[in-house]
Amino acid sequence: MAKIQPLADRVLVKPAAAEEKTVGGIIIPDSAKEKPLRGEVLAVGNGTKDEEMVLKAGDQVLYGKYAGTELELDGEKFLIMRQSDVLARIS
Numbered sequence: 001m002a003k004i005q006p007l008a009d010r011v012l013v014k015p016a017a018a019e020e021k022t023v024g025g026i027i028i029p030d031s032a033k034e035k036p037l038r039g040e041v042l043a044v045g046n047g048t049k050d051e052e053m054v055l056k057a058g059d060q061v062l063y064g065k066y067a068g069t070e071l072e073l074d075g076e077k078f079l080i081m082r083q084s085d086v087l088a089r090i091s
Helices: none
Strands: 010-015 038-044 060-063 069-073 076-082 086-090
Touching: none
Parallel strands: none
Antiparallel strands: 010 038, 010 076, 038 060, 060 086, 069 076
């Protein structure tokens, strides 16, 4: 995988896998599953002069439903978003 280093106040997040759900024995297809809203921070930028970077690699986070830009590398999906798009850190 190529090394991605976010700039400024951006973070690189690996979304958590979507949970398998069944309804009365019927498996819901991937296209109908909701996007996961949690993930793991893989890399962070240095912050800006106005906003200090408070997240770090390894943090588990919650983010908004439409947050970030999706990208795919080597068959894996990632999100790159501003630190302000992260709603909470999970401890």
